[in-house]
Amino acid sequence: xxxxxxxPDYDIHLNLAIVLVIIHLLSVTNRGTLKINNERLHIFLxxxxxxxxxxxVLNALGKGSxxxxxxxxxxxxxxxxxxxxxxxxxxxxxxISILITKKLIQVVYKNKDGFFYxxxxxxATAVDNxxxxxxxxxxxxxxxxxxxxxxxxSQLNQAxxxxxxxESM
Amino acid sequence: xxxxxxxxHLIVVGRNKNYKVDFNPGVNIIYGDSATGKSSILNLIDYLxxxxxxxxxxxxxxxxxxxxxxxxxxEDRYTIKRDIFNPTKPIEVFPCEYSKVEExxxxxxxxxFKPNSNYPDMGFYSEFLFDALNFSNVKIKEAPTKDDSKxxxxxxxxxxxxxxxxxxxxxxxxxxxxxxxxxxxxxxEVFKYIFNTLDSNVSSLDNQISAKSKERKKxxxxxxxxxxxxxxxxxxxxxxxxxxxxxxxxxxxELQDKLKQLNTSQTVDEEVYKSIKAxxxxxxxxxxxxxxxxxxxxxxxxxxxxxxxxYLNDIAKFKASLAAKEVIGxxxxxxxxxxxxxxxxxxxxxxxxxxxxxxxxxNYEINVLKRRAKDTKSLVSDTRLKWESYKVKxxxxxxxxxxxxKLMDENTEELSTPYLAERDMYVKKIGELTQKxxxxxxxxxxxxxxxxxxxxxxxxxxxxGQLRGQREELKxxxxxxxxxxxNLADNLKDYLTSIKIKSPTGISYDExxxxxxxxxxxxPDITSGGLRTIVGIGYLCSFMQEALNSTISxxxxxxxxxxxxxxxxxxxxxxxxxxxxxxxxxxxxxSDPDKYQNIFEYIIMLASSYEQKxxxxxxxxxxxxxxxxxxxxxxxxxxxxxxxERSNGLPVxxxxxxxxxxxxxxxxxxxxxxxxxTIESNTPSLPDGLxxxxxxxxxxxxxxxxxxxxxxxxxx
Numbered sequence: 001x002x003x004x005x006x007x008p009d010y011d012i013h014l015n016l017a018i019v020l021v022i023i024h025l026l027s028v029t030n031r032g033t034l035k036i037n038n039e040r041l042h043i044f045l046x047x048x049x050x051x052x053x054x055x056x057v058l059n060a061l062g063k064g065s066x067x068x069x070x071x072x073x074x075x076x077x078x079x080x081x082x083x084x085x086x087x088x089x090x091x092x093x094x095x096i097s098i099l100i101t102k103k104l105i106q107v108v109y110k111n112k113d114g115f116f117y118x119x120x121x122x123x124a125t126a127v128d129n130x131x132x133x134x135x136x137x138x139x140x141x142x143x144x145x146x147x148x149x150x151x152x153x154s155q156l157n158q159a160x161x162x163x164x165x166x167e168s169m
Numbered sequence: 170x171x172x173x174x175x176x177x178h179l180i181v182v183g184r185n186k187n188y189k190v191d192f193n194p195g196v197n198i199i200y201g202d203s204a205t206g207k208s209s210i211l212n213l214i215d216y217l218x219x220x221x222x223x224x225x226x227x228x229x230x231x232x233x234x235x236x237x238x239x240x241x242x243x244e245d246r247y248t249i250k251r252d253i254f255n256p257t258k259p260i261e262v263f264p265c266e267y268s269k270v271e272e273x274x275x276x277x278x279x280x281x282f283k284p285n286s287n288y289p290d291m292g293f294y295s296e297f298l299f300d301a302l303n304f305s306n307v308k309i310k311e312a313p314t315k316d317d318s319k320x321x322x323x324x325x326x327x328x329x330x331x332x333x334x335x336x337x338x339x340x341x342x343x344x345x346x347x348x349x350x351x352x353x354x355x356x357x358e359v360f361k362y363i364f365n366t367l368d369s370n371v372s373s374l375d376n377q378i379s380a381k382s383k384e385r386k387k388x389x390x391x392x393x394x395x396x397x398x399x400x401x402x403x404x405x406x407x408x409x410x411x412x413x414x415x416x417x418x419x420x421x422x423e424l425q426d427k428l429k430q431l432n433t434s435q436t437v438d439e440e441v442y443k444s445i446k447a448x449x450x451x452x453x454x455x456x457x458x459x460x461x462x463x464x465x466x467x468x469x470x471x472x473x474x475x476x477x478x479x480y481l482n483d484i485a486k487f488k489a490s491l492a493a494k495e496v497i498g499x500x501x502x503x504x505x506x507x508x509x510x511x512x513x514x515x516x517x518x519x520x521x522x523x524x525x526x527x528x529x530x531x532n533y534e535i536n537v538l539k540r541r542a543k544d545t546k547s548l549v550s551d552t553r554l555k556w557e558s559y560k561v562k563x564x565x566x567x568x569x570x571x572x573x574x575k576l577m578d579e580n581t582e583e584l585s586t587p588y589l590a591e592r593d594m595y596v597k598k599i600g601e602l603t604q605k606x607x608x609x610x611x612x613x614x615x616x617x618x619x620x621x622x623x624x625x626x627x628x629x630x631x632x633x634g635q636l637r638g639q640r641e642e643l644k645x646x647x648x649x650x651x652x653x654x655x656n657l658a659d660n661l662k663d664y665l666t667s668i669k670i671k672s673p674t675g676i677s678y679d680e681x682x683x684x685x686x687x688x689x690x691x692x693p694d695i696t697s698g699g700l701r702t703i704v705g706i707g708y709l710c711s712f713m714q715e716a717l718n719s720t721i722s723x724x725x726x727x728x729x730x731x732x733x734x735x736x737x738x739x740x741x742x743x744x745x746x747x748x749x750x751x752x753x754x755x756x757x758x759x760s761d762p763d764k765y766q767n768i769f770e771y772i773i774m775l776a777s778s779y780e781q782k783x784x785x786x787x788x789x790x791x792x793x794x795x796x797x798x799x800x801x802x803x804x805x806x807x808x809x810x811x812x813x814e815r816s817n818g819l820p821v822x823x824x825x826x827x828x829x830x831x832x833x834x835x836x837x838x839x840x841x842x843x844x845x846x847t848i849e850s851n852t853p854s855l856p857d858g859l860x861x862x863x864x865x866x867x868x869x870x871x872x873x874x875x876x877x878x879x880x881x882x883x884x885x
Binding site for chain 1: 474475476478479481482483485486487488489490491492493494495496497498500516518519520521522523524525526530531534537
């Protein structure tokens with residue numbers, strides 16, 4: 001299906017970049033605990049793409065809010081709520097595959113907790129080299145998201161549900 | 170027109186049967202032994218014609234319920250019904266003969282002139298009789314010589330005195346000249362009334378003069394009283410009142426003008442108010458439109474801004490994509506093996522979900538978006554400018570509106586309020602003036618009324634003068650009393666001559682007392698009782714004769730009780746002459762049966778002359794019994810039917826008892842001398858068993874003492 005214009009949210013490189021940023025900034029806590037598994041990665045990817053909702057989740061979890069620029073809050077997409085990507089696990093897995101083949105991330109298996117993702121050196125360099133307004137913005141958001149790493153996946157899901165329901169009402 | 174009373178039947182309605190006496194036109198003779206109730210028949214007739222009372226006697230009280238008189242008054246037949254136990258009860262008059270009373274409703278009349286509170290609107294019986302006889306209903310003076318004498322109603326009873334002489338009055342000295350002076354005066358007035366010398370016109374003129382004189386006196390008094398009152402209460406004279414009214418009218422006019430002006434200015438103010446209101450509604454409309462525009466503009470700004478931001482976001486995203494491509498490198502379509510599980514990692518799956526855009530395409534898209542963002546931005550700023558201008562306009566309108574409101578408030582509060590107060594004041598003042606004017610006009614009316622009194626008095630004076638003149642003229646034109654008296658004297662002379670009394674000379678009527686004179690001696694001074702009886706009957710017969718010759722107010726009806734009183738011919742003399750009178754009677758030879766017979770003959774002759782002139786008259790004569798020799802002499806047949814020996818039937822109702830008999834004609838073919846007069850006939854065969862029993866005991870003396878034939882004639 002080809003549209004007369006291209007939709008940036010479905011650009012593969014953009015999505016790869018965001019996933020890389022998430023893994024780079026959030027995969028390991030200060031204490032060295034691995035945090036990013038498929039579940040968290042999926043939620044964070046959605047939140048970064050919808051900063052208004054990210055703000056809502058932060059609020060819901062009692063982690064304050066971030067100052068968003070008008071550009072991201074006052075837009076057409078900010079008042080529409082497209083939750084399709086939240087249920088598309090396959091798309092995310094395909095992105096992970098690509099990043100692994102490129103040796104930008106690695107997969108770590110942890111007893112009981114399953115698989116976690118971790119950035120490689122090559123990957124960290126790549127993130128540092130990523131420039132531009134949008135990436136910078138996402139990095140800032142990821143810094144904010146560090147505060148929610150201590151919450152379990154179910155807590156995150158609950159908060160996200162709450163925010164989406166509120167908006168759709 | 171000649172008037173007449175013709176009695177057809179007298180009926181006493183009893184509990185078991187009715188007791189009836191039939192009468193005929195002309196002469197009717199009732200005769201029988203004393204105390205047989207002959208007089209009570211006359212009394213009943215008298216009572217039914219309005220006498221004050223009827224003396225009941227035990228027999229009638231035992232059987233009777235009420236009495237009825239079937240009578241013809243002039244041309245009309247009436248049946249008169251009266252309670253015999255209660256004389257004050259209204260008398261009922263049916264306009265028909267007795268046999269038809271069931272078909273008519275009676276008219277009721279009061280028996281005397283006393284107003285009865287039970288029947289406030291009822292007429293008087295006397296007036297009915299006067300009307301029926303076509304006599305004028307008049308009032309007569311108590312004191313005939315005085316102008317303002319009190320007037321009393323002439324009663325039928327006054328008149329009837331000349332139609333009915335009972336056995337006490339006949340031959341009595343007081344018959345024609347009562348002792349009482351006022352009664353004498355009244356007799357005189359009635360006498361004048363009968364002969365039209367007291368013409369009803371004169372009488373009514375007297376009436377009017379008297380009434381008007383009284384009215385004038387009353388008005389005089391009223392005028393003085395009112396004058397005094399008006400003066401004392403400072404009522405204000407007529408010119409003063411007029412002046413005040415003029416002033417008030419002027420003031421009221423001015424106030425009205427002011428009010429008119431006020432009303433005009435109010436209209437102007439109203440127009441201003443209206444225009445302000447119109448402006449205000451315009452402003453409100455504009456404001457509404459502006460607000461709507463502003464809202465639309467706001468919506469546009471919102472949408473465009475969002476769109477612009479979206480574009481900017483997309484640009485950022487594309488730039489990031491370009492940068493990522495540089496860092497991460499192209500996504501190769503080669504599949505690599507998983508280092509852990511050796512499964513091939515397929516890139517194809519990713520390619521299904523995501524786009525791999527070439528750089529130039531992305532750059533192109535970025536440029537397009539930038540342009541769009543720019544356009545949208547300018548659109549936003551344009552709309553924002555428009556919004557600003559709307560805002561300014563709105564503020565202007567707000568100011569204009571508040572100004573208009575203020576103006577309107579000023580208009581209503583600062584202009585209308587004092588205006589209303591002013592208007593109220595004017596209206597109040599005008600109201601006060603109108604009221605004052607009304608009062609003054611009322612006062613003027615009173616003044617006018619007062620002045621009118623003077624005029625009324627003046628016109629009354631004139632009217633009284635005119636009436637006096639009229640009365641004088643009428644008196645002159647009226648038949649002269651001298652003529653009347655001489656006619657009457659002639660009649661009396663004819664009578665006395667035919668009776669054949671000794672020396673019928675010096676016959677005249679007194680000009681003042683209207684008493685008959687024989688041989689220059691007034692009736693009361695005649696010593697012979699028999700002669701007085703003869704003259705008394707002649708006196709009344711002269712009335713009958715005169716009623717035939719000329720039109721007078723006399724009903725041609727005469728009832729004489731005990732014709733032969735003092736004549737010494739009856740077997741049982743009820744009325745014994747006094748000693749002196751007895752001597753005089755002897756010298757006058759009044760007991761000569763010829764004389765007695767002559768009286769009857771004269772009366773029969775008089776009745777026949779009525780008949781010849783086709784006029785109606787009725788004589789009802791009562792006597793105890795007629796001596797046989799007279800009966801023989803008197804054309805035989807009259808007496809033949811009335812001899813006491815043969816009178817065996819007796820109407821129970823009238824007579825004390827069954828053994829008393831009223832002169833009864835056993836067959837109805839009464840004796841007729843000529844054609845006109847008939848002799849009284851009684852109810853013929855009486856089937857009543859009781860009566861029959863009693864009839865058997867003829868000639869036996871009455872079981873009960875005879876009821877006194879009391880005079881029931883009303884005393885005036």
